[in-house]
Amino acid sequence: MYITKLCVNGFKNLKDINISPHPKLNIFCGKNAQGKTNLIESIWICSGVKSFRNTKDKGMIDINGEVSNIELSFQDDNREQIIKYNMARPNVKEKNVFLNGVKLKAPSNLFGNFNCVIFTPEDLDLSKGSPDNRRKFIDLSVSQIKNSYNSVAVKYENILEQRNALLKNINQGKSSKEDIEVWDMQLASMGAYISLLRYNYTKKLNSFAKRLYNEISKGKENLELKYYSTVFPDLEDKKDYRGEMTEEYLNCLKKSFNDDIRAGFTTKGVHRDDLNGYINDLPVRDFASQGQHRSLALILKLAQAYILKEENNEAPCILLDDVLSELDVSRQKFVISKIDNMQVFITCCDKNIPFDKKSSGKLFFIEGGKIVKKNR
Ligand SMILES: Nc1ncnc2c1ncn2[C@@H]1O[C@H](COP(=O)(O)OP(=O)(O)O)[C@@H](O)[C@H]1O
Ligand SMILES: [Mg+2]
Numbered sequence: 001m002y003i004t005k006l007c008v009n010g011f012k013n014l015k016d017i018n019i020s021p022h023p024k025l026n027i028f029c030g031k032n033a034q035g036k037t038n039l040i041e042s043i044w045i046c047s048g049v050k051s052f053r054n055t056k057d058k059g060m061i062d063i064n065g066e067v068s069n070i071e072l073s074f075q076d077d078n079r080e081q082i083i084k085y086n087m088a089r090p091n092v093k094e095k096n097v098f099l100n101g102v103k104l105k106a107p108s109n110l111f112g113n114f115n116c117v118i119f120t121p122e123d124l125d126l127s128k129g130s131p132d133n134r135r136k137f138i139d140l141s142v143s144q145i146k147n148s149y150n151s152v153a154v155k156y157e158n159i160l161e162q163r164n165a166l167l168k169n170i171n172q173g174k175s176s177k178e179d180i181e182v183w184d185m186q187l188a189s190m191g192a193y194i195s196l197l198r199y200n201y202t203k204k205l206n207s208f209a210k211r212l213y214n215e216i217s218k219g220k221e222n223l224e225l226k227y228y229s230t231v232f233p234d235l236e237d238k239k240d241y242r243g244e245m246t247e248e249y250l251n252c253l254k255k256s257f258n259d260d261i262r263a264g265f266t267t268k269g270v271h272r273d274d275l276n277g278y279i280n281d282l283p284v285r286d287f288a289s290q291g292q293h294r295s296l297a298l299i300l301k302l303a304q305a306y307i308l309k310e311e312n313n314e315a316p317c318i319l320l321d322d323v324l325s326e327l328d329v330s331r332q333k334f335v336i337s338k339i340d341n342m343q344v345f346i347t348c349c350d351k352n353i354p355f356d357k358k359s360s361g362k363l364f365f366i367e368g369g370k371i372v373k374k375n376r
Helices: 036-045 121-125 131-145 149-171 177-216 244-255 257-263 290-312 329-338
Strands: 002-009 017-019 025-029 067-075 080-088 096-099 116-119 223-228 274-279 317-321 344-348 361-367 370-375
Touching: 002 036, 017 370, 025 036, 036 067, 036 116, 036 317, 036 344, 116 290, 121 290, 131 149, 131 177, 131 274, 131 290, 149 177, 149 257, 177 223, 177 244, 177 257, 177 274, 177 290, 177 329, 244 257, 274 290, 290 329
Parallel strands: 025 344, 025 361, 116 317, 317 344
Antiparallel strands: 002 017, 002 067, 067 080, 080 096, 223 274, 361 370
């Protein structure tokens, strides 16, 4: 899929943006703090996901303005579709989102319609950084191909918070132990569902990432990705999250209940799981070099894009925000060669980007939130 038209006005510092992107390559060029990342962000939120910068709702609207309007048209295999994403003060929480003129209940209902994969400098820490980032990565990836997943993941977090609060109360003698049961039932069923979907996604991820990693390491290194569950010793033969699987989850919660009371939080569950990588059988966490971590982070993102393409028969848009300049030339070339049949948006400070001079595309210059010049 590719964006055919993008109009943005009042989203952060962006003003009167009205562009028809190239179906393949688009470069946003400009000095610091001019609005390049804001433009990438305005595209990103049209995929139904929250801002990758964790921008609060009120921060999305121009400080000096009242409304933020984004209009994004995209072409998929069948037809052109249009997303409108509007916000206004004072009720910034309410987002008016329309897909082809039909108002959606929430931005997350956009999931699965317009897809993109984003690479930011922070993503380069995906492999090296905290498990929380990898869990978020898998959760987002699964949501992109399974619309209903996100709401379960959100509910799980809510229930978990309530269970943790109750654990503290039990610890202080303010609540009785039996009160935990209602939360455990819900946590177990949602946790089992999340475990199974994340596990199945990891299998897909592994098959793509393995091939890509083999290529980036020039055949020298073998990558294996495994989903690490704090609840299930083995997820291999699990088919249905209900019944036995939920039961097993519940038993795990029961077993760790006393530990949980002491700790004041839930020590086992999908919120403690991880995505583990092994290179030539050695755990990445303990043995990978800085370079291997970087390669793996890039490959996880590329694999995410390939899975989206396979699931939807449609390539996602690729957003590369300030990321190329962080990579050495061989990794730059690798990434670019792997996305050359997709629509790509790249931000950079100068126009010396390592694209083949023959490749066609569009170059936009951004200054003070406006497109000041278009080239090609
Ligand atoms: N809500 C907002 N209203 C107006 N301007 C904003 C808002 N949020 C951020 N900005 C401005 O956006 C600019 C940063 O844009 P950004 O896209 O991050 O720049 P860059 O071109 O470096 O990627 C800063 O000048 C900042 O003041
Ligand atoms: Mg930026």
